[in-house]
Amino acid sequence: MPEATAFPVVVSALWAEGRGRPDFLATGTPTLSWQVQTDVPGWLQHSYELETRVGSAVQAERRQTVHSQHQPWPAEPLGAYASAAVRVRVTGTDGSVSGFSPWLELGTGPLSPADWAAPFIAAAPAGTESESDAESDADDRGTTRFRTELTAAPGLVSAVLSATAHGIYQAVVNGQVVGDEVLTPGWTSYDDRLTFQSYDVTGLLREGANVLGATVADGWYGERFGFDGNFQQGYPGPRALSVQLRLEYADGRVHTVITDERWTASGTGPVTRAGIYPGESFDARLADAALVDPGTAFPHPLPVVVLGADVANPARLTPSFAPPVRRIEYVAVQSVTTSPSGATLLDFGQNLVGWLELSLDAPAGHAVTLRHAEVLENGELGVRPLRFAEATDHFTGDGDGRRTWSPAFTFHGFRYAEVTGWPGELCPEDIRAVVVHNDMVRTGHLQTSNPKLNQLHQNVLWGMRGNFLSLPTDCPQRDERLGWTGDIQVFAPTASYLYDVSGFLGSWLRDVDADQRRAGGVVPFVVPNPLPMTPMAAAAWGDAGTLVPDALFERYGDEAALATQYPSMRAWVDVVDDLAGPDHLWSGGFQFGDWLDPSAPPQNPAAAKTDPDIVATAYFFRSTSRLAAAAEVLGRDEDAARYSQLAEGIRAAFVAEYVTPAGRMLSDAHTAYALAIGFGLLTDPALVAKAGTRLAELVRSHGYRIGTGFVGTPLICDALCLGGQSEVAYRLLLEEGCPSWLYPVSMGATTIWERWDSILPDGSINPGEMTSFNHYALGAVADWMHRAIGGIAPAEPGSRVTLVEPVLGGDITSASASLDSGNGPVTVDWTLTGSTFALAVSVPPNTTAVVRLPGAAETEEVGSGAHEWVTDVAELVATTAPAPLGMQTSLSEIINDAEAASALQALFAELGYVIGLGWTTGGRWKSNSPLGTSLIMLPPAGVARVQQLLAELNTRP
CATH class of the missing domain: 2.60.40.10 (Immunoglobulins)
Incomplete structure (x- = not known):
């Protein structure tokens, strides 16, 4: 510059x-x-x-x-x-x-339906030109190709192509693919909102004759959605295309080419089968020059029909503003192995989302088959978790030499691929994985001195990348891939740290609003909602309508974006207010509750320890209080007063109904306390401390194994810290036994699993029919990691003021974090050497930071630039020698001594003492349970072995 x-x-x-x-x-x-x-x-x-x-x-x-x-x-x-x-x-x-x-x-290209002149066209079946016949022919899984020709006169200065489709389109000019976006136009709430994309194609046109065309596959528009094999197309009508090309000349002339009845179509072509769930089949022998050369017709041309507004309402059209979906990264094959059945397996070393790109020379008619899966089981591709999704691609050669091919109309979630029919010797360099997702700007980073925590954070990052593809999905691999609202509700704070998701989630929230309006204010379980069932209100899932906009405002400080979603936020709270009634307790009816609590049986993931009514009312309070805060920001004073009063009424009702004066919850379970503390339902400091103590006791009593599902997991570490139990939070985070955050890491996971035990300790896949290995919800703990370990949190919306407050614990001796929320990156680097804590903070211009050193009561505000502090934290890191272990030692003291607990469990396994082996699952590691009186039904010889073990442990240096 x-x-x-x-x-x-x-x-x-x-x-x-x-x-x-x-x-x-x-x-x-x-x-x-x-x-x-x-x-x-x-x-x-x-x-x-x-x-x-x-x-x-x-x-x-x-x-x-x-x-x-x-x-x-x-x-x-x-x-x-x-x-x-x-x-x-x-x-x-x-x-x-x-x-x-x-x-x-x-x-700008077109900005509204008023700027759009192109109708939707579809292929008419051979021998007919009626729209109804075109619709009836839309039950195949092939593709439809469209073409027209145009003449570009001399003096062309600008050519802008805008396109959308009922399905996924790939537009071409003279055979050249337009733009670098893929899987366009993506998935939105098609009934109300269909996006279009615009491209500068000036460089693709030549003076004289040109061919303009596109291939359209089913995509999400024509996909069959459902569960348990009951699938049906979610949106009406056939594959269809709408395109307009605006040509502007130096003398001011403008000529526009649009899709109309003069185009031709073809139901044949090299892509013979394509679907999101099935995969794609490509036969190179069927390629022709119809989309490449002017004057070359389709081999089997079909007329097109113009669809009416009942099927293709142009009022839905809107320009896309989310970051486009692109090919982001290429991943090489890490190993090629042969399975026990003789299959050739490729391992890419990373669970990812996208497809394979092949470089091969296949004889005419020779077929190569590619199957995808996230894991192996017994050495073979683990496809059972895919359910009805085939996730299989086929390539058939034409014998015309080496070529590079990859699918264009599907995507897969996989780490492993099985290759069948490869011509000749397979060289790993001839196949690579293509990582595909929305091309968002990376904004947040975290690195710690603990390699396993770093891998956990990488797993969270890759889980987000795999599921931020057109919309925030639950999982990217099986016959689902839906925009489950509960998943993104808990993950939005993490996502908005890792990437700038203001455009991505801002676009998705427009669909939330559209589907919510159709459902009378109820936020559906999935958005966009292609399911035929009537939407029902469910806590934590429907609360995405309020809490996702709230998270985006906190991160980016955009009042206009908050104002756009405000009617949706208010509509959701009003729906729940009606359901709860005058006592302000949302109870009864269906709830997902603390979904996938690890204690729930494989086939009933809603069977959590925390009463779903507690979850529902806690979320009612959370959404109402955040709505009141949004109203205050937007200057809606009457709403702010009304919803603040309502929130206080909900809080008082919750405490009266579910919390005892001693700080006990009606459901004496991890998530109940996490909600009460983390959502601020408990305001009395003494009560918060009591609840925090009880939560810590529960965590210890379960051997520091995780006890929360989708709802409690994002909150539990925060709740422990707020309750004065930060060391317990770290011990919980660093536990490696099953279930825990680090258990999947110990099992080789490279993304976050849907279940805490998606792979069981024996290496087998969880028997539940719902098992995914790329499901970011349980990775929402990364938000706490960013704030507690990295020490970075917004102190003001948009982070014009950043709170820097690292929390020590867990034997972590250093961390580096950064966040660029728009003004520039704030960076935090700290080290702990002995009892010396050193902190370096860089603050971007036009912002300030409020810094609190570990153990300090006061804060310091600093402006932009580099700042450093060194302080002694001996009181925080001081350790005391463990007390001698004996039969009167409480089980909580033993579980706090990792070496002693491990040795005792090993002895129980040797002795076959199943009662002791069940202490973790049963939550028996309690502070009021002496070891000696807990060894029920252990024979005297076994008790003697325990005493011998204690004596040995007491001799440790």
């Missing part, structure tokens, strides 16, 4: 609307955000000047504000097919001034 080098302050980045957005704007009034770099300590913005250039005219706007994120568009709204450029310079409170940033070029 030559212009800025002479200035002490530099605008280092400028973007419009959102980081990672598509090339073409989805709005004519994009917000503007920027970052500043400077060595001036404590630099804060006083004002900014924005220049906007439209054509040759430049206008300037000056505004006095400290904010550099989500600033309003300073000029007249841009229309469709418009272009503009903006640049910004800033002035600091110290009078320092930056140079202007480079010009940011902006452009």
